[in-house]
Amino acid sequence: MNKNSKIYIAGHRGLVGSAILKNLESKGYKNLIYKTHSELDLIDQKAVAKFFEIEKPEYVILAAAKVGGIVANNIYRADFIYENLQIQNNIIHQSYLNGVKKLLFLGSTCIYPKNAPQPMREEYLLTSPLEYTNEPYAIAKITGIKMCESYNLQYGTNFISVMPTNLYGINDNFDLEKSHVLPALLRKIYLAKLLSENRFDEVLKNLNLNNIEDAEKYLLKFGVSKNQVEIWGSGNPRREFLYSEDMADACVFLLENINFENSFDKNNKEIRNTHINLGTGSDISIRDLAELIKKIVGFNGEFIYNISKPDGTMIKLTDSSKLHDLGWKHKVKLEEGIRKVFEWYRKG
Numbered sequence: 001m002n003k004n005s006k007i008y009i010a011g012h013r014g015l016v017g018s019a020i021l022k023n024l025e026s027k028g029y030k031n032l033i034y035k036t037h038s039e040l041d042l043i044d045q046k047a048v049a050k051f052f053e054i055e056k057p058e059y060v061i062l063a064a065a066k067v068g069g070i071v072a073n074n075i076y077r078a079d080f081i082y083e084n085l086q087i088q089n090n091i092i093h094q095s096y097l098n099g100v101k102k103l104l105f106l107g108s109t110c111i112y113p114k115n116a117p118q119p120m121r122e123e124y125l126l127t128s129p130l131e132y133t134n135e136p137y138a139i140a141k142i143t144g145i146k147m148c149e150s151y152n153l154q155y156g157t158n159f160i161s162v163m164p165t166n167l168y169g170i171n172d173n174f175d176l177e178k179s180h181v182l183p184a185l186l187r188k189i190y191l192a193k194l195l196s197e198n199r200f201d202e203v204l205k206n207l208n209l210n211n212i213e214d215a216e217k218y219l220l221k222f223g224v225s226k227n228q229v230e231i232w233g234s235g236n237p238r239r240e241f242l243y244s245e246d247m248a249d250a251c252v253f254l255l256e257n258i259n260f261e262n263s264f265d266k267n268n269k270e271i272r273n274t275h276i277n278l279g280t281g282s283d284i285s286i287r288d289l290a291e292l293i294k295k296i297v298g299f300n301g302e303f304i305y306n307i308s309k310p311d312g313t314m315i316k317l318t319d320s321s322k323l324h325d326l327g328w329k330h331k332v333k334l335e336e337g338i339r340k341v342f343e344w345y346r347k348g
Contacts, residue, residue, distance in 0.1 A: 011064030169244025235287030279318035
């Protein structure tokens, strides 16, 4: 891959894609192509085929996906499996048909079994049942990994897969219903702080509402008031978080340095689990994460833990030794990253 290589980034506006786009630009890559959803619907097979025939990208980064937190994953199960499978099928197959030199597929560590040994190694994939609440999304991502692997074996393509741990960063999704735990907590705690300080104009602007009574009523649906914030579950589950710009740097590093044939253990009799974990190797409880965000935001209220709601998997920590052995490690610590995201969100 050289600085003039034609690189297509699918999902360039999302948390993952925007960070990768920024990283590529910072490294001097000039021939980058991307389309908004209104310009190209990745679920539309014919539209994707036409795009590839016209553009003929040399490299493809498949960062487009339907994503969300535990609530969205559990409610919109059909949407998560259908849309993600369609996007993946269209882009991976067209990359093969159009002779793409290398494709990078981004999945998620939710692909691992609910009760996988910790930390989770690549070889734990498909060894026991998944966490039910995000099973449709996980199955779609597992399919993407195996699709890349199968095309490599049958057609000689160079499609590699990476599995980032829980990501956070600039351009994250802060939707109160559909976002992941870190941005959801940050927005809830920030809104509670604004309410506690009677900064009602800022609350209304944040929610795009005109009446503070309506805003307070709406926020109560999500357990947010001026004195407290409700958090789903016990707060005991532990999660690992990787800053999106670190994730992007790892992805570009792998694009530049790793091919399918050197992404797996040569001692394996069968080529399996060629995907690579992206993580930090450290985790934090949801309770401690909430307290950290509370400190950064400056909220003085309390947290209420709703134990009638699901916790999900209790521990999810990745073993990223495969990535580290290849020569890459993360740089941004969790508190530093959250402060960066909060400043960006607060100003936006």
